[in-house]
Amino acid sequence: MTISPLARPFPALAPITGVRIGTATAGYKNWSRADVTLVELAAGTSVAGVLTRSRCPSPEVELCRERLAGGQARALVVNAGNSNAFTGLTGRQAAAAQTAAAATLVGCAPEAVFAASTGVIGVPLPQDKAVAGVTAAHAALGTGDFHAATLAIGTTDTFAKAATTAALVGDTRVTLTGIIKGSGMIAPDMATMLGFIFTDAAVAPAFLQAALDRANATSFSCITVDGDTSTSDTVLAFATGAAGHAPLTGWDSPGADAFAAALADLCRQLAQLVVRDGEGATKFITISVTGAESDAAAHRIGMSIANSPLVKTAIAGGDANWGRVVMAVGKAGEAADRDRLSIRFGTTEVAAGGAVVPGYDEAPVAAHLAGEDVEIAVDLGLGSGRARVWTCDLTHGYISINADYRS
Amino acid sequence: MTISPLARPFPALAPITGVRIGTATAGYKNWSRADVTLVELAAGTSVAGVLTRSRCPSPEVELCRERLAGGQARALVVNAGNSNAFTGLTGRQAAAAQTAAAATLVGCAPEAVFAASTGVIGVPLPQDKAVAGVTAAHAALGTGDFHAATLAIGTTDTFAKAATTAALVGDTRVTLTGIIKGSGMIAPDMATMLGFIFTDAAVAPAFLQAALDRANATSFSCITVDGDTSTSDTVLAFATGAAGHAPLTGWDSPGADAFAAALADLCRQLAQLVVRDGEGATKFITISVTGAESDAAAHRIGMSIANSPLVKTAIAGGDANWGRVVMAVGKAGEAADRDRLSIRFGTTEVAAGGAVVPGYDEAPVAAHLAGEDVEIAVDLGLGSGRARVWTCDLTHGYISINADYRS
Incomplete structure (x- = not known):
């Protein structure tokens, strides 16, 4: 695959406290590359998300939509090479089984596990491979970094896409880092493929959702490659709280504006990277x-x-x-x-x-x-x-x- | 220009009583082909139309929209090679001058002259050429036929597109013939370039409009090449009444359903021909x-x-x-x-x-x-x-x- 002429180099990314990454090869396709990613999140991590408005979403999207109501996350599982979309009951069972396995491995409730899959539509995620893959990724936790995860979630992407920024919440410096994949089927309605944002800021789930919604309006909702909306579009933001400041609970919290501005900036950077990897793009x-x-x-x-x-x-x-x-x-x-x-x-x-x-x-x-x-x-x-x-x-x-x- | 692999042969088209055609070369581009068409319509001809819903329509579209309220037509002027769209006051003056000239030549009120232009956006229609062109086309009235008109209204079309059908209104056989141009910038919102339908049926303007609206809903509104809506999309239907039957005034008129069905069939044929000439189309x-x-x-x-x-x-x-x-x-x-x-x-x-x-x-x-x-x-x-x-x-x-x- 030719690298997009609009590609940008992968940035230097420091770890985020409270985030551990492992990748493994489930073998969803006939390849040896890593295609399953497990991210373990420290207890107390808040989560927010924006999901495709497609009326035919994948089971993973439905699962995330249900679980976002809880506001807490302990793990994220991402599969690449198979979107598990339009796969009926078999696909739903595979997604449930893989996230249940992750919950057991991490030691949390199934409702604290989030998932996303990307790739071909219509082929059920093979449950055995999915469970074996996430088990292997769990064994590898701590060995992976954001770059490895970016490679492991990619499909037709021609370059690895990530961005990082920081904000001051009071006197505390917080880091926000995002990874993203996508190059085609990129379209208006929330737009984008899979994007995952991690921060050590302490943010209550409701405010994290409010800040993400605002950021989405000027980033992922403002890009298009081909006007086609994916059945799997997912952006999730995880806040571990490891930075230790007083939690942001609303727009009135000290530092809330700075955090939201940094999040919006990060989302805009990530969204633009997807356009820069638009299929066939030269401008x-x-x-x-x-x-x-x-x-x-x-x-x-x-x-x-x-x-x-x-x-x-x-x-x-x-x-x-x-x-x-x-x-x-x-x-x-x-x-x-x-x-x-x-x-x-x-x-x-x-x-x-x-x-x-x-x-x-x-x-x-x-x-x-x-x-x-x-x-x-x-x-x-x-x-x-x-x-x-x-x-x-x-x-x-x-x-x-x-x-x-x-x- | 390579002819579309999906092209259809030009059908045999009999003249329509009450319709006289002349074409001429105004020279809107550096070419020798005919690029202005004048259609003279017998006194008493009804007219109906569907026009682009673009918020930036051409002066010709605005002119048609105003004049359709009158329901009567004596002439149609079509320019090819210059759409006269987004040309400000100069463009509006050129459209007014050319249709005024046509009115004088035909001997009718300016309000009975309809017009359409197609081609490059943003270059004002050159008024001198437009008036000289329509004058030459008037001198040629009666020498042209539907085939000549189809060629003269075309731009990037790779083949001439027309269709014909007939209906029985009571015992009277009426003919409906349409010509159409378009291959790109073909899109949902009413959709299509320039289409002109002529019939010798006697149809009151309001019912002609109702039948055309119904036909449009299953034809021009159901095609797309690239999702792009033109600033000039125009379909006009002219009924000369020369067939001599009792005029159709509403859905209850004897033969109204047969006429409307024939019109819908004709519109569907014309719309499909535009798709068959879609830019780059192979399927x-x-x-x-x-x-x-x-x-x-x-x-x-x-x-x-x-x-x-x-x-x-x-x-x-x-x-x-x-x-x-x-x-x-x-x-x-x-x-x-x-x-x-x-x-x-x-x-x-x-x-x-x-x-x-x-x-x-x-x-x-x-x-x-x-x-x-x-x-x-x-x-x-x-x-x-x-x-x-x-x-x-x-x-x-x-x-x-x-x-x-x-x-």
Whole structure:
């Protein structure tokens, strides 16, 4: 697999106190790589999550949705190579058996074990391999690190994706580290594949969920590769509390804003990494929408542009085809007034007031589009609603990957 | 331009009494082909239309929307090579001037002249060329036929698309003939490029509109090539009344059902021809959805499948990837119960009751997908809602056409 030209190097990641990692080979496919990951979490770890809105989710998604109500986590199991989605009763039984085995190994209630699986849809997770795999991963606990886990959760990813940041909660420095996988079937509705965030901050589950929801709104919900929403999309955040400060329980807690801002920043970094590994991507595209009637309207317009095959192919071809941007604004279903619309590529305004900017200089636009990072800015001229979303171009590479991939 | 492998031969089309056609070369691009079409309609011709729901429509779309209220048409002007969309005041003035010129030439009120333009967005229609072009087309009235008009309204089309049918209104045989253009920027919201339908039936404008709306719901609204909605999408239906029967004024009029059924059949044929000329298309895909909570839900699920890049690339690769169909059902946002879902490719059921059909025969599925016409059937098992939509596969050809096309 060719590494994405938009790849970023794997960051240096320190361990998070309260988090132990083990990986193993369950052999979900005919390979020798690690494909099952067990993360053991210290007692008292809070958990929050955002899950796919797909109406046909995987058993693991359903399991996480039920268990998030408890707010406490002691383990996370991730399988790669088999998504266990659309596998009926057999798949549900496999997920239950594997997480029950993890609970026994870790010594916790089954409700404190979370799970995610990614890979081919429709093939039940083989229960024997899944249980043997998590047992082997438990035996390896402490030998793995975030880099190993990132590799073990990956499927069609062309590079390992992770990010880290820190925040000050009062005088206490807390670390937030996330790992993520995904490159195709990346889409609007919460968007993204599997992402796991670990922090040593002490955060009550309800506030962790509130901060994650807020972060999600400006990160995972703002990316798209192909407009296709996975049946397995899962982002979970775990807070071990090992940093020892007074727990954050709400927006009024000292340090809550700093923590939430760091979480939002981390999520944005992770989301952008997924776009950078978008199938066939050669350009990273930032779409800024301002002047909409509301932030929600700006988001929908941004995603309409980001999901448009005609906009994405134009960028692939280095074509400042703002007419296609107009088309995508028009089809978004939100208020738009052609005569107030303006469009910028990079720093050059190419259209304003319902028409092309007469004699705009095409040279800087062409130079901008020849680069790896492309910025499209649209101002609706109607209100103060704004949004920023990210996508990649649509290339022959996407077709090659997806017309040849076998189910 | 390579002719689509899914092309259909141009049908034999008899003239429609009350319809006279002339084409000419306005020279909107550096070419010698006809690019302006004038259709003169007999006095008393009724008109109805469905227009793009884009919030950034072209001046011609706005002009049609206003004039449809009058219900009467004496002329239609179509420009190809320049869509006149997003051209501000200059574009509006050009559309007004060209249709005013047509009104003078034909001898009617400006409000009885309809117009459509297709081509590049953002370049104002050159008023001098537009007026000279329609004048030349008027001088040529009667020399053109439907085939000439179909060629003159085309842009990136790889073959000329038209269809004809007939109906019995009482004892009177009426003819319905339609011409259509479009191959990219073809999408859900009413969907399609420019389509013009002519009949010698006598139909009151309000009933013509009602019948066209009903036909649109099962034709133009059920196709997609790339999910992108044009700023110029226009379908107009003209009824000259030359057949001489008692006018159809409502669903109770004798022959109304037969006329409406013929119109729906014609629209479906025209819509399917557009999909058959979808950019880069190599497969014509019919998606049938049954068992949904409502017809509207079935339609949204069908369009979600039809717009999914992952489903469309799978079909391009001859892959019976029903997991991607599950994904597209799941993301549609309509009620779906994984455990009741069943999926058929051709006549073979591949998934049922929440899981793959054990040991289903892959040979007939592979043979079906190797053909030119692919059928995907999804049953939700929830209710009696149903819909049928059409799309094409997503191939390297689409990328080549749209990454290389310059604005």
